[in-house]
Amino acid sequence: MHDRKEQATTAPAEGHRPIDWGYAYELYGADLFAFLRRALGDRVEAEDLMQEVFMRAMRARSHPEPDALRPWLFRIASNLAISHHRRRRILTFLSLKSSDAIEERPDDDEGRHVRAALRSIPRDQAVTLTLALHEGFSRREIAQMLGLSEEAVKSRLARGRRNFAVAYRTLGL
């Protein structure tokens, strides 16, 4: 297991082993999907972007240093989530059957309401809030991912908290 993990997170320098993307997906797929689903507030959209994230990662000319694959994948996911447009759904999961779909737990109203509130605030704020609170990234890490200063991340988190509070309240929760 350790060897595969090491392989999955090893930069493919010239002549080195390539990244094991299958295992990288096993390692980080669930976290990335949870992040995207939460930040986007939409499971289908999150599924679309999951594949897009991995496709773009796989096609990138260079990959990160060992052990930096996770934040790198989150960086791609975050920036895609912020700029994503619905029409560009050419990489949908074509044959995802209903039995494959993740069913909403009937009693999971709270999660649904949180996603609804996140969906109604600016996308960049929803992504930043989710990176910080759901994924536990520090302000510095988020700043590196999103190409912002730490101060800008701090401001975005504050604005996001305020808008989320208003949205959650407005939803009557």
Next chain:
Amino acid sequence: VNYVDEHVRTQLEFDRDPGGLTPHDRAQLRRHLATCAECRAYADELSRNDALLARRERSIAPPLLRSRQLFAPAWGVLAALAAVALVGVTVLGIARENAVSTLPLATSASPSAVPSSPITPPAVQSPTLPPMGTATEVLPTPPPGAPLRGNWIVVGKLLTDASNARSQVEIWGVPVDRSAPARLFYTFAFGIGTVPEGPSDRTPYLRRQFSADGSQLVLSVRGSLTIVDLGTGQVRSLGIDGDFPSWSKDGSLIAFVHRLPVTDVVPPPFGLAVVAPTGGAIRELAVVTAPNQSAEWSPDGRALLMAVRDGTAVIDVASGRVTRTLRSVSPASPSFAHWRLGRPSLVIAGYGCDRGSAHVVTLDDLGASERTVLDTGDSCDRVDLRDPRWNPQVRSELLYVRASRAPGREAFDYSLHVLDVDTGRDRTLPISTHEATWTWAGTEIAYIAKDASRPFGSVVLLANHVDGSGQRELLRAEPGASFFSIASVAF
């Protein structure tokens, strides 16, 4: 909470993060909280919200489609299959080809009149399509000298290999004339750029990409602006990196989105720029926040409409200044607007999540106020309005696509509507599509039939614009391919 002082509110929000406040500010905030019940309530609310946002839900990554192939593709087999499929497509396309006439082209991509020239038999040499997955990416057809006549519907076709790692785009022209077959204009393989989260112009929005006279098409081929002469088959690269091109309706400029030359910034900033169709120096107009869409030109070529996060910006091309921001509707789709000569001049479809429901607005001219001509009453998570297109012959009529989903459902249903902006009458045609266009006579609608089993659609059909009757198939995609965009051109 409403009575909490703005400064205190901000301090409380900053205080949620470690190091968000200096020790001095933090101590001062604590002292204030002791005397302010509303402030304590807001602090409690923020704390509760943070806990909600941190709570992890049950989460299972969706099974990636064909994950084995995705991660361990059998390239040799795929290339062979793709080559066989593409040769089949070529043979089919050429066998059905019989249209040749003479240039110059008579009309423009912005419908105004219906030409009626006959279509004559072809003298077309067989093109050789590149097998998917090779570096070959340019295949102009028809060959030099082959001209075009008549009413055409142009559609884009996307073929994606089984690994989803590489795509091929083909641009097809279909004469509306029943006797005329389909014709392949142009095809190219598509690679993904080196910036993972950069723009991805794999499914161009064709309506904006024709020259003013309809004789040429601008495409982004692997991120490089490329002009295809539809009559001669000549392909010309402008040598300029750009995506989502949009040709001005006066023919003088091409607007496009490109990555700005700033290093070490993530995400990379994107700019809206213009260049002459002959190439040369580009002129920067604006930094854009939503790079995955093309801009809509004004009929006189002096202004551009670009979707921004909280509305739609009107950009003066000469100065690059944003002269107006239309905030009543936030576009969700790159096909958000259609701008024409006449009154009303401009239609925009979309939604404003924070401003009520999904709706359609028109403007008589750029100085006029926004007029809501259709309000769905549904919020943005239920309805998305897309791709409004004016009828070329009926001033008050337009078509649009409504994507909607019922409560509790995640998938969208697509329906085609025809709206009279004078009377407000909104007809729902019995047609499921994500994109449609008028014929030049304005009496029929050509559309890509939505296919639940693949992205976009697999059949191009023609139907009466009144009730969707008289449907006639124009073009069908082979398994694994889909049509993604549709536009009308007359030659």
